[in-house]
Amino acid sequence: MQITGSGALVTGGASGLGLATARRLAAVGATVTIIDLPSSKGAEIAEELGGVFAPADVTSADEVAAAVAAAQAAAPLRIVVNCAGIAPPAKVLDRDGNPADLAAFERIIRINLVGTFNVIAQASAVIAKNAPRQAQGPGPEDRGVIVNTASVAAFDGQIGQPAYSASKGGVHAMTLPIARELARYGIRVCTIAPGIMETPMLAGLPQAAQDSLGEQVPYPARLGRPDEYASLVQQIVENGYLNGETIRLDGAIRMAPK
Secondary structure, three states, X not given: OOOOOOEEEEEOOOOHHHHHXXXXXXXXXXXXEEEEOOXXXXXHHHHHHOOEEEEOOOOOHHHHHHHHHHHHXXXXXXXXXXXXXXXXXXXXXXOOOOEOOHHHHHHHHHHHHHHHHHHHHHHHHHHOOOOOEEOOOOOOEEOEEEEEEOOOHHHHOOOOOHHHHHHHHHHHHHHHHHHHHHHHHOEEEEEEEEOOXXXXXXXXXXXXXXXXXXXXXXXXXXXXXXXXXXXXXXXXXXXOOOOOOEEEEOOOOOOOOO
């Protein structure tokens, strides 16, 4: 699908993978709307990109609906990228053998999984009503593309990641049924499962720790770069035959138990 002239909505677009994606899509001609928390740098980034900042909590149907409406008003919405998420560690039992805080588990699931579904639902309702657009090359007309973010933790979850792994496993699992459902509207749905990436969540670690993590990657033996994620988003959007798939972006790493 042609990106130039399309509206794009990026959640978590004020930092990390979302920021890299927003910048790349804007650079190739999309009008980008950033969803992030009011406390983020979303307004500053949107101004830099000539786009729109729509502060919202991805778990709020009303707030996301308003953000989607803002994106649609800026340019016909055709691209949605779900990057918003959190990854606090939490074991089933703490060091004293006490059970995990259920509210903390539910919060991770709600933001990472329910939030992703909420954005898909609100955005697809708008994209489905937009006029179709001829895909590049031979093929049917299309209306849009949704790209979600899972994680290698969906498949290789480590100790301390039951909630995070469950949330990202859920994002992976719902990719195919949603792609099958939205096919009738000409909307494709794919998911990226990143490995260990250079994001703000890792930036706080000592450099030695970051280097050690990078060395665990078979090849290339380094952390993934946000723009490599953004590049894959662009390729998914432009390749009209990619649909219903989760793609690992991880340098062939398979995570150890801890």
